[in-house]
């Protein structure tokens with residue numbers, strides 16, 4: 001085992017997703033059995049006691065890969081020297097809260113955390129944002145960390161990607177491992193566009209294998225895009241274990257690379273690829289290697305896809321303009 005632990009900061013560590021995520025990171029699911037991990041856990045002050053309980057449980061697992069845990073409510077202390085920051089904690093929308101209020105509350109969190117990361121994170125920092133509205137929270141953090149290269153920020157659409165794989169597998173009888181080149185375009189919201197027109201099932205075009213445009217339009221796309229709401233409806237609270245699993249998948253592929261001959265979906269800073277306004281954090285098909293990502297370019301986009309890619313971009317433009325108006329970026 002190597003001796004220098006990787007420092008992984010997790011925010012919202014006492015929350016639902018945290019409760020699944022921390023144990024998997026500590027057990028080696030992210031960096032493998034040979035790499036020790038130090039967890040640095042950020043919470044708001046009232047949640048620190050609950051977080052102490054979670055740390056007691058982490059201790060009780062006696063994970064061979066867990067080299068240490070630090071907890072606290074000060075971002076500058078917790079992010080100090082972090083190599084990877086998973087920003088999960090966010091302010092949920094509560095009754096009577098307008099969209100603007102939500103953006104403002106989260107704006108304050110991601111402004112402060114962006115600044116702290118800028119100040120104290122390690123030079124090789126990678127930042128994955130899970131907390132909603134994930135794309136715009138990532139945008140705010142990125143703008144508040146001017147010394148960190150913009151490509152080090154991404155927002156989580158891997159859960160949507162995994163949901164899409166699972167729905168397509170169920171429809172066609174394939175295994176998820178038979179499917180490649182799934183794409184989620186745009187925002188982690190109901191406007192996202194899960195696209196199977198470039199996907200392959202055992203090397204054959206997925207849309208052709210399905211052969212049912214009505215299913216794609218009326219079933220597949222809305223099921224994937226509204227899955228978060230369906231889980232809340234059924235479970236009484238939002239996806240947590242699957243969100244934690246996707247957070248791990250996304251970070252692991254980012255650092256260790258996407259599978260040969262395949263790609264993954266990540267929301268990353270647009271430089272105008274596929275006609276998306278520059279500067280948005282927009283989900284694209286990406287190939288990753290050694291902590292870097294590259295957008296898969298040159299895919300053909302028909303009218304059906306274009307309309308959906310534009311609609312989700314328009315929503316992100318609205319969110320960006322709202323946070324700009326609030327002076328957050």
Ligand SMILES: NC(=O)C1=CN([C@@H]2O[C@H](COP(=O)(O)OP(=O)(O)OC[C@H]3O[C@@H](n4cnc5c(N)ncnc54)[C@H](O)[C@@H]3O)[C@@H](O)[C@H]2O)C=CC1
Pocket residue numbers: 011012013014015016017018042043044047088089090091092109129130131132133134156157159160188238239240243
């Ligand atoms: N991108 C995605 O695919 C998904 C995103 N989410 C989002 O992830 C976020 C977390 O979800 P849950 O764990 O279920 O929520 P939760 O409410 O159980 O936990 C959130 C935690 O964040 C903490 N927190 C709030 N402000 C903080 C701050 N300034 N610094 C550090 N911690 C802070 C809270 O105290 C709480 O413990 C939510 O915004 C949720 O909407 C959830 C599922 C999927």
Ligand SMILES: O=C([O-])CC(=O)C(=O)O
Pocket residue numbers: 132159227228229231238239
């Ligand atoms: O809406 C939420 O908080 C949950 C969410 O993002 C999802 O499950 O995709």
